[in-house]
Amino acid sequence: MSSARRCVRTWWLAGPAWLALLCAPAHAHEIRPAYLGITEDAQHHYEVRWKQPAAGEFAVRLVPHLGNGWLEQPPAEEDATPRFVVRVWRPAATGSGIDGQVLSIEGLDRTITDVLVEIRLADGRELRDILNARHSTLTIHAGEGGAPVLSYFGLGVEHILTGIDHLMFVLGLMLLVRERWRLFKAISAFTAAHSITLASAAMGLVHTQPAVIESMVALSIVFLAVELVHAQRGRLGLTVHYPWLIAFSFGLLHGFAFAGALAEVGLPPKAIPLSLLLFNLGVEAGQLLFVAAALVVIALLRRLPRLPAWGRWVPPYAIGSFASFWLIQRLLIIVS
Numbered sequence: 001m002s003s004a005r006r007c008v009r010t011w012w013l014a015g016p017a018w019l020a021l022l023c024a025p026a027h028a029h030e031i032r033p034a035y036l037g038i039t040e041d042a043q044h045h046y047e048v049r050w051k052q053p054a055a056g057e058f059a060v061r062l063v064p065h066l067g068n069g070w071l072e073q074p075p076a077e078e079d080a081t082p083r084f085v086v087r088v089w090r091p092a093a094t095g096s097g098i099d100g101q102v103l104s105i106e107g108l109d110r111t112i113t114d115v116l117v118e119i120r121l122a123d124g125r126e127l128r129d130i131l132n133a134r135h136s137t138l139t140i141h142a143g144e145g146g147a148p149v150l151s152y153f154g155l156g157v158e159h160i161l162t163g164i165d166h167l168m169f170v171l172g173l174m175l176l177v178r179e180r181w182r183l184f185k186a187i188s189a190f191t192a193a194h195s196i197t198l199a200s201a202a203m204g205l206v207h208t209q210p211a212v213i214e215s216m217v218a219l220s221i222v223f224l225a226v227e228l229v230h231a232q233r234g235r236l237g238l239t240v241h242y243p244w245l246i247a248f249s250f251g252l253l254h255g256f257a258f259a260g261a262l263a264e265v266g267l268p269p270k271a272i273p274l275s276l277l278l279f280n281l282g283v284e285a286g287q288l289l290f291v292a293a294a295l296v297v298i299a300l301l302r303r304l305p306r307l308p309a310w311g312r313w314v315p316p317y318a319i320g321s322f323a324s325f326w327l328i329q330r331l332l333i334i335v336s
Contacts, residue, residue: 036050046070048090113132170187199280201255211334
């Protein structure tokens with residue numbers, strides 16, 4: 001392939017990623033799921049727990065409502081962390097409790113956030129559902145099906161496709177490893193590695209600090225950006241020579257980050273293995289969609305005319321700049 005054609009491919013392949021980064025929030029994973037849990041104890045007392053993602057002092061306006069008006073009262077507890085806002089209501093139940101009530105999330109139709117709903121009643125009946133922009137209300141009939149363990153597949157797909165930092169790592173691999181077979185091995189190594197750590201962390205076998213892991217994920221992308229710059233200058237680094245080794249090593253870190261996202265919504269106690277498997281399969285499906293789309297773009301753009309030679313420097317510096325910003329921002333969270 002000529003140098004001009006390589007320039008065209010590199011420039012245009014990074015173009016969608018560059019635009020996505022410009023539109024992305026400062027935190028690469030601010031589009032995290034929210035959680036609403038309703039629990040009834042043996043004395044028929046209820047507790048409603050609302051856990052909403054936040055970024056420092058900023059949180060998307062999401063307001064839960066129940067048809068019986070329980071959530072219109074001030075919460076009994078309220079707590080805020082750099083990552084979440086948590087509110088707890090303990091209403092005095094009257095009548096039939098929550099059966100037949102309508103749950104709605106105000107503002108959900110204007111976001112791409114998911115809300116995991118989990119209801120557990122004193123008689124053992126349970127209901128689990130996932131609300132989103134297309135499905136922002138739920139009529140509660142505990143015990144009538146629900147429990148959509150399959151929804152964890154969709155959560156996995158959404159998490160990877162909205163995880164700009166993870167996609168940037170995959171993109172960096174694609175730009176560095178030009179041979180299809182070597183790229184396949186590198187992506188496979190990345191998949192195997194983050195599957196291992198995702199399962200280990202989600203099952204509670206390994207415990208990590210989310211802020212530290214997110215910082216190291218950003219550092220891994222900075223590393224790839226530096227490797228890209230060196231490759232453009234003719235100095236081939238470790239990633240070019242041993243792509244599977246680098247992909248596997250950093251894939252372990254990314255798996256811990258995936259597990260952090262899964263921990264934020266939790267796993268249903270009676271279906272942990274299946275939910276974990278489906279979430280991981282969703283992550284892999286989303287990753288394959290991204291790789292396939294990028295390869296299609298490469299094939300289509302080979303016919304484009306020559307672009308300026310400086311265009312080849314846009315991808316590594318764009319990726320490196322945003323990854324450096326994420327790294328500094330996440331390190332500041334650790335320090336604070």
